[in-house]
Amino acid sequence: MPPFPEQEKRMDPVRELKSGALTALLVAVAGVVLGLLWLWLAPRIPLVSDGKAVYLKDTEGEQAVGADGTFVLLALAIGVLTGAVVFWRHRRGGVGIVLGMAAGAVLGSVLAWRLGVWLGPTGDLIAHARAVGVKTVFDGPLALQAKGALLAWPIGAVLTHLLLTTAFGPRDEEHSVPRWDAPPPPPLPGA
Numbered sequence: 001m002p003p004f005p006e007q008e009k010r011m012d013p014v015r016e017l018k019s020g021a022l023t024a025l026l027v028a029v030a031g032v033v034l035g036l037l038w039l040w041l042a043p044r045i046p047l048v049s050d051g052k053a054v055y056l057k058d059t060e061g062e063q064a065v066g067a068d069g070t071f072v073l074l075a076l077a078i079g080v081l082t083g084a085v086v087f088w089r090h091r092r093g094g095v096g097i098v099l100g101m102a103a104g105a106v107l108g109s110v111l112a113w114r115l116g117v118w119l120g121p122t123g124d125l126i127a128h129a130r131a132v133g134v135k136t137v138f139d140g141p142l143a144l145q146a147k148g149a150l151l152a153w154p155i156g157a158v159l160t161h162l163l164l165t166t167a168f169g170p171r172d173e174e175h176s177v178p179r180w181d182a183p184p185p186p187p188l189p190g191a
Contacts, residue, residue, distance in 0.1 A: 019090070020100030027082055027104025027157070028111060034153070035115030037074050038142075042067040042116070045140035049129035057137050068145055071116075072152045075109060079156020086157070087164040098161060105154035113144050 043066040046057035082105060090097045120142030122128050132138045144150075 083160025
């Protein structure tokens, strides 16, 4: 059975590739927003120096875990938003769009992580401790300890897109789906 005309456009591999690449690029650029939000909202790790070494000001603090958790929650929220926007813009879907969205989300997560680290407090603790002085509290560098957090955005985006496609996506034509509940054909005469 030949495909429907609207499916022919969707099945064009060149068009799928272009749409997927454009989607990946646009989603990855949104990583700048995630990086800036993470930098702004992540808890800071307070450090102090005694002139010889750098120590945590609060040894029982959970700021490092909080920075990872903040990244995960922000990435999931942006993933849900990304999945919804991509579904809204491309209701007909296609494998290229979804793969582009997932690849762009991974690239965007890496971009956000590196941007937050780059714009955050310096990673050279010794120079920073010397600059602020002895017994002065200063912020430690922003770091992502759990690298699995980079997958929160693509997972959130793909799951959201899948749920929206399931609930509101285009349906197959009725005649293309076999009916299993139809009554059996009448018996042949003379049988």
